[in-house]
Amino acid sequence: MVSVVETRRQNQELTVGKPLKRAEDPRFVVGAARFVDDIKLQGTLYATFVRSPYPHARIKSIDVSKALKSSGVYLVLTARDLAGKIGEMPTVEGDKRAKPTRRHVLAFEESRYEGEAVAMVVAEDMYVAADAAELVEVEWEPLPSVTDPEKALNDQSPVAGLDRPDNVAYRYTFETPGFKDAFSAADTVIEARLVNQRVAPSPMETRSVLAVYEPGIDLLTVYISHQDPFAARDAIASILGRPKPSVRIISPDVGGAFGSKISIYPEDAAVSYAAVLLRRPVKWIESRRENLMTTTHGRGQIQLVKAAVKKDGRVLALDIRIIADSGAYTTDGSVYTPKITPEMASGNYDIRGIKAELVCALTNKVPQDAYRGAGRPEATFLIERMMNLIARELKIDPVELRLKNFVRKDMFPYKNASGRFTYDIGDYEGGLKKATKVVSYDRLREDQARALSQGRLIGVGVASYVEVCGFGPNYPQTASVTVTEDGKVIINSGTHPHGQGHHTPFAQVVSDELGVDVSDVYFNHGDTSSLPYGTVTAGSRSGPVGGSAVLLAARKIRKKMETVARKLLGVDGEIQFRDGKIIPLMSPEKTMTFREVAEACYNPSKLPQDMEPTLYEYAAYAPAANTFPAGTHVAVVEVDRETGSVRLLKYVAVDDIGRVLNPLVAEGQVHGGVVQGLGQALLEAVSYGQDGQLLTSTLSEYLLPTACEAPQMIWERTETYTASNLLGVKGVGETGAIASTPAVANAVEDALFLIGKHAESMPLTPEYTWSILKADPHHH
Amino acid sequence: MSEGGAAANGRIGIKVVVNGSIHEDKVEPRLLLVHYLRETLGLTGTHVGCDTTNCGACTILMEAEGKWRAVKSCTMFAVQADGRKLLTIEGLAKDGELHPMQNAFWENHALQCGYCTPGMIMAAIGLLQYKPEPTEEEVRKGISGNLCRCTGYQNIVKAIMQGSKQMSANKQTIG
Numbered sequence: 001m002v003s004v005v006e007t008r009r010q011n012q013e014l015t016v017g018k019p020l021k022r023a024e025d026p027r028f029v030v031g032a033a034r035f036v037d038d039i040k041l042q043g044t045l046y047a048t049f050v051r052s053p054y055p056h057a058r059i060k061s062i063d064v065s066k067a068l069k070s071s072g073v074y075l076v077l078t079a080r081d082l083a084g085k086i087g088e089m090p091t092v093e094g095d096k097r098a099k100p101t102r103r104h105v106l107a108f109e110e111s112r113y114e115g116e117a118v119a120m121v122v123a124e125d126m127y128v129a130a131d132a133a134e135l136v137e138v139e140w141e142p143l144p145s146v147t148d149p150e151k152a153l154n155d156q157s158p159v160a161g162l163d164r165p166d167n168v169a170y171r172y173t174f175e176t177p178g179f180k181d182a183f184s185a186a187d188t189v190i191e192a193r194l195v196n197q198r199v200a201p202s203p204m205e206t207r208s209v210l211a212v213y214e215p216g217i218d219l220l221t222v223y224i225s226h227q228d229p230f231a232a233r234d235a236i237a238s239i240l241g242r243p244k245p246s247v248r249i250i251s252p253d254v255g256g257a258f259g260s261k262i263s264i265y266p267e268d269a270a271v272s273y274a275a276v277l278l279r280r281p282v283k284w285i286e287s288r289r290e291n292l293m294t295t296t297h298g299r300g301q302i303q304l305v306k307a308a309v310k311k312d313g314r315v316l317a318l319d320i321r322i323i324a325d326s327g328a329y330t331t332d333g334s335v336y337t338p339k340i341t342p343e344m345a346s347g348n349y350d351i352r353g354i355k356a357e358l359v360c361a362l363t364n365k366v367p368q369d370a371y372r373g374a375g376r377p378e379a380t381f382l383i384e385r386m387m388n389l390i391a392r393e394l395k396i397d398p399v400e401l402r403l404k405n406f407v408r409k410d411m412f413p414y415k416n417a418s419g420r421f422t423y424d425i426g427d428y429e430g431g432l433k434k435a436t437k438v439v440s441y442d443r444l445r446e447d448q449a450r451a452l453s454q455g456r457l458i459g460v461g462v463a464s465y466v467e468v469c470g471f472g473p474n475y476p477q478t479a480s481v482t483v484t485e486d487g488k489v490i491i492n493s494g495t496h497p498h499g500q501g502h503h504t505p506f507a508q509v510v511s512d513e514l515g516v517d518v519s520d521v522y523f524n525h526g527d528t529s530s531l532p533y534g535t536v537t538a539g540s541r542s543g544p545v546g547g548s549a550v551l552l553a554a555r556k557i558r559k560k561m562e563t564v565a566r567k568l569l570g571v572d573g574e575i576q577f578r579d580g581k582i583i584p585l586m587s588p589e590k591t592m593t594f595r596e597v598a599e600a601c602y603n604p605s606k607l608p609q610d611m612e613p614t615l616y617e618y619a620a621y622a623p624a625a626n627t628f629p630a631g632t633h634v635a636v637v638e639v640d641r642e643t644g645s646v647r648l649l650k651y652v653a654v655d656d657i658g659r660v661l662n663p664l665v666a667e668g669q670v671h672g673g674v675v676q677g678l679g680q681a682l683l684e685a686v687s688y689g690q691d692g693q694l695l696t697s698t699l700s701e702y703l704l705p706t707a708c709e710a711p712q713m714i715w716e717r718t719e720t721y722t723a724s725n726l727l728g729v730k731g732v733g734e735t736g737a738i739a740s741t742p743a744v745a746n747a748v749e750d751a752l753f754l755i756g757k758h759a760e761s762m763p764l765t766p767e768y769t770w771s772i773l774k775a776d777p778h779h780h
Numbered sequence: 781m782s783e784g785g786a787a788a789n790g791r792i793g794i795k796v797v798v799n800g801s802i803h804e805d806k807v808e809p810r811l812l813l814v815h816y817l818r819e820t821l822g823l824t825g826t827h828v829g830c831d832t833t834n835c836g837a838c839t840i841l842m843e844a845e846g847k848w849r850a851v852k853s854c855t856m857f858a859v860q861a862d863g864r865k866l867l868t869i870e871g872l873a874k875d876g877e878l879h880p881m882q883n884a885f886w887e888n889h890a891l892q893c894g895y896c897t898p899g900m901i902m903a904a905i906g907l908l909q910y911k912p913e914p915t916e917e918e919v920r921k922g923i924s925g926n927l928c929r930c931t932g933y934q935n936i937v938k939a940i941m942q943g944s945k946q947m948s949a950n951k952q953t954i955g
């Protein structure tokens with residue numbers, strides 16, 4: 001396999017690897033971007049939803065007559081109006097262990113979480129729609145509910161949904177052959193209960209849909225803020241019972257997603273149906289309250305871990321039970337996301353035995369789905385929190401403990417403990433050593449001791465991680481490259497950018513392959529009419545898989561242009577593409593411009609016989625292997641003994657993300673991921689009251705990190721070479737969020753260890769940390 | 781000031797100067813200023829990110845007593861802006877030239893999804909009105925009412941530091 005963009009263009013400096021600023025930024029900084037709500041179509045009507053105020057209730061009746069009578073209202077729909085007209089929401093597919101649930105587009109007879117939509121009002125503007133929604137009268141019969149996933153698994157628990165009496169969405173167990181022997185060889189077993197709380201992905205742009213139906217051509221176009229346009233097309237087509245070609249998705253500029261815009265939601269289907277019914281554009285823009293209440297949450301695992309260890313610190317085996325909080329319905333996201341956690345729970349370590357049980361519990365909450373890292377952050381959290389506890393128990397320095405257990409450089413390819421993933425390559429020791437050097441680890445420990453003698457609590461938290469990206473070959477990613485007659489290049493990307501910044505790094509790949517200037521490469525995304533197929537932006541796969549598809553398409557273009565150039569010039573041998581020229585190496589005096597050859601490709605008379613005119617190539621890339629980014633992050637915190645508040649003093653991230661297409665863009669991903677992850681460690685928690693009511697329904701209660709909580713981060717890299725894709729890229733979208741939660745939590749715990757205390761759960765808010773500080777140690 | 785007063789259909793007349801242009805409209809008293817800007821005037825660069833004045837995506841500048849102040853346009857009614865001068869993200873660039881703060885955001889990779897960006901830029905310029913040469917710490921405090929979920933703020937702070945220096949060098953206060 002040819003593994004990197006070949007460096008045959010000897011004299012042209014490669015653009016891949018350069019920190020070029022992003023081509024798309026000007027439209028964003030001047031306010032000219034086009035998010036869904038910025039698209040204004042004449043005659044647009046506005047939808048709003050009537051939602052359940054109860055965590056679990058029977059819907060006895062709905063009276064829409066008053067709402068229908070109000071002026072400016074065009075349509076009010078309930079489940080009864082949809083029955084037989086459109087299908088239901090997708091449940092889980094492909095794994096018999098997963099227990100499907102039935103979910104209607106608008107709740108029918110039973111609603112299973114606070115905020116679930118039971119009726120939709122469509123009116124001439126959003127104010128009128130909101131007024132009319134108030135007039136919809138729903139007769140509710142509240143039912144017993146359960147929001148605690150552990151309690152949901154008790155025999156006596158209320159059911160979260162009437163069709164699944166055991167509250168189990170999924171059960172997944174495995175035990176590796178050597179587990180029993182490994183476990184019984186331990187000197188000691190260290191146990192912990194770790195809580196990885198539910199969090200809200202909270203992209204700044206909420207979910208947004210604008211559906212437009214053109215009856216003449218029977219085409220439903222749905223503008224939607226989404227991560228996966230083709231899957232959105234397929235899901236909407238399926239629910240509405242339409243052929244796929246009669247649905248077109250346009251996912252324009254999207255204001256962040258983080259996993260929460262992977263799935264199709266009930267509102268998307270209802271709005272699409274209304275547009276077909278009314279033959280008018282219908283728009284729905286989610287409020288922030290709705291976003292916190294009805295957009296999928298992430299994480300949400302209780303992890304019960306037993307680690308079998310030797311006195312010298314060698315970790316032999318793990319016995320894990322994970323209870324995942326799947327929420328009200330079984331969906332692909334609510335069960336397959338946590339499935340990765342036990343499969344990656346051995347992390348960077350050469351642990352030979354693992355026994356795991358994952359139970360996905362149904363609860364009266366919005367379904368869980370992917371959130372930046374999707375299953376791997378929970379795995380890293382599990383093992384890295386354990387390493388901290390083991391280090392303390394055995395009185396071994398946490399860095400030394402990690403070095404003792406790492407998969408060594410000479411052990412790759414390495415099949416991990418679960419046997420589910422084979423790490424292709426890495427240098428975990430190198431990453432950790434670099435991180436400790438950059439952060440001056442030894443000096444930090446001295447500083448920590450000095451500070452303690454003055455009564456101050458400084459904590460140093462280390463987290464090493466390895467994660468899995470790419471997720472081939474089942475989700476081939478696609479791209480096309482077009483060269484227009486004027487010698488400009490257009491990339492149509494199957495992978496959708498919503499902050500990651502695909503345009504410039506992909507243009508750099510094309511620039512190196514075709515020898516054109518980066519500024520001559522245009523970029524389109526998010527329109528299902530522009531490519532035959534495409535797959536999700538997730539799992540940090542846009543670079544490794546999407547980027548490789550771009551390269552493949554560019555290579556096909558290059559091949560065709562070489563053939564045409566040889567014919568036009570009457571030369572054989574190697575041809576260089578550089579600086580906008582096409583140069584026959586053996587007779588450089590015959591050089592043509594890139595534009596001239598492009599132009600010729602549109603002229604049948606100039607082409608070799610049987611060659612099709614025009615210059616367009618499509619590629620689908622399905623790598624057989626995954627990539628395994630890895631690294632070590634170190635956080636340094638001070639815990640205020642009086643207030644319990646935690647201040648980040650220092651943050652160092654060292655990542656091996658393979659080859660870097662654009663370091664400016666890559667570093668931005670790390671910054672953002674780190675701050676999201678520390679948000680979970682210090683601030684963020686979706687919380688429900690005893691009665692099942694959501695307590696964090698605004699950004700006043702659900703606290704996102706501000707600039708004041710975010711640390712100044714130092715980013716460094718190590719690099720090992722992966723052959724798992726054409727670009728040698730491993731993926732960088734999720735590393736920060738994966739490493740920083742345990743790094744920060746370990747740092748706070750490291751500070752608490754100094755005075756003989758520890759923290760069980762997150763977020764480590766001032767209130768929680770203060771309560772730990774003030775607790776009587778004798779009654780701990 | 782415009783004549784004001786309730787019109788026959790319950791609407792109230794307002795007169796505002798937005799990005800240098802005068803606009804007179806009759807609006808519902810409950811119409812939010814951000815919706816007036818986005819829906820009535822078509823200035824969609826100002827975004828809505830929450831319902832509770834927490835996120836700052838809707839931040840614009842408003843002149844009050846001769847001074848420009850950053851305000852969150854989702855927390856004002858359009859009628860409250862009657863008689864005021866407003867500046868939105870669309871009013872910053874002049875003759876196709878980016879404003880120094882816009883340019884600093886681009887140069888420093890201070891945006892990813894770009895949704896918070898207009899509000900963040902307006903908040904930054906608002907901060908400079910009363911603190912023309914802020915320290916990094918003051919920048920962080922100054923934009924703590926504006927949320928960004930993508931960048932981790934590091935490059936935003938860097939951009940605002942650079943933008944403020946450039947504006948000082950230009951002796952520039954606003955646009």
